[in-house]
Amino acid sequence: MDNRSLAGRDLAVLWHPCTQMKDHENLPMIPIKTAQGVWLEDFDGKRYLDAISSWWVNLFGHANPVINAALKDQLDALEHVIFAGFTHEAGIRLAEKLVEITPPGLNRCFYADNGSAAVEVALKMSFHYWRNLGQTQKTKFITLENSYHGETLGALAVGNVALYKETYAPLLMDVITVPGPDCYYREPGESWADYSIRRFALMEQTLVQHADSVCAVIIEPLVQCAGNMRMYDAAYLKLLRTACDKYRVHLIADEIAVGFGRTGTFFACEQAAISPDFICLS
Ligand SMILES: Cc1ncc(COP(=O)(O)O)c(C=O)c1O
Incomplete structure (x- = not known):
């Protein structure tokens, strides 16, 4: 060969x-x-x-x-088992560890197949939560301009990179897209924090207008990776957490690209000292 x-x-x-x-x-x-x-x-x-x-x-x-040794040991002991009605020690141990290391308040894990599926699950869980409370008018999601959340249809819908999304637009659910805090566009001399805070006004306006029909805001904390590595300040995340609580909307942090140490802290949300309602990891 x-x-x-x-x-x-x-x-x-x-x-x-x-x-x-x-x-x-x-x-x-x-x-x-x-x-x-x-x-x-x-x-x-x-x-x-x-x-x-x-x-x-x-x-x-x-x-x-x-990692290879752990994979080989696991294969010899148990290669797979149905995860409905059955469980296994490795799955429990990983969930215990994730609950321990993720921001406070995140106390349950749900295993999906990949990053896109994790995003799909978060969208569905958020919708389902509001539905269980009788808030069936909450069916929409707010997303940021230039965001990327994966290739499956729900994840693609909440993303905003035209290259991936445009062709499939007729298949995708409607979302509310808010201009982003990308600090590449800040004015000369303007600090990252000042620009991010200034741009947050657009998010707040959108929440004021649409919160009644919105399940969640989904964001990539600090870095929009597939959208050309565009970055913003943690101040935006702090304001967003407060606003999501105020307007009764979930905050979904997609840390699939930024989690596990890639921004300097273990999770990017730690830099704003916030806990999202859902964190997507991969
Ligand atoms: C922020 C973000 N969300 C979701 C995904 C989708 O993950 P996957 O490719 O595992 O479906 C990616 C993939 O790069 C990503 O960067």
Whole structure:
């Protein structure tokens, strides 16, 4: 097996995610044979530094010996079991740990399949909460301009990157999109905090106007990653937490890209000392 033959076999049977396959008429696909730590190695022996952690997911390095050993042990003991009516110790232990390390008040976990599914679950749980209280008029979600929350239809609907969303617009639920706090656009000399606070006025106006019909505001705390790594100040999150309480709307923090230490604190919400009503992790 070599790079060339595998790249040819790949193109004959596969489509790749978020990829314009036509690009690969000129740009060869890179078949990876093995990986260790930050290094990937292809079938021709060429090495690549995995500087994007394989799309931001590989936090602890490839073939991490601790993780691999735990996976192998678990496979030998129990590879899978139905999680309705049954449970298992590893699932309980992980949930206990997550409850311990996530911001105070987040005291239950729900396992989904991936980041997009975690967002879908948070949207559904928020809606369901208000429905259980008889607030059936709450059916909408508020999202930020330039946000990204995944590729499934609900997650795509609450996202706002045209490249991913435009084609599927006729399939997506209506959401309320608020201009964002992206500090790239602050005035010369204006601080990040001042700009973020100034931009929050637009969110507050929207909440005043629509809170009765809104289940939740969904945000990526501090960094809009897929939207070109655009950042804003923690002051925005503090104001948003207070406003969500005031207007009786949930706050969903999508920490799929920023969680687990990527902004300096374990979770980005910690920098604003807030607890969201839901945190999505992946
Ligand atoms: C902030 C954010 N939310 C959701 C997702 C979707 O996660 P997944 O690709 O696992 O479905 C991503 C993926 O990059 C993301 O960055």
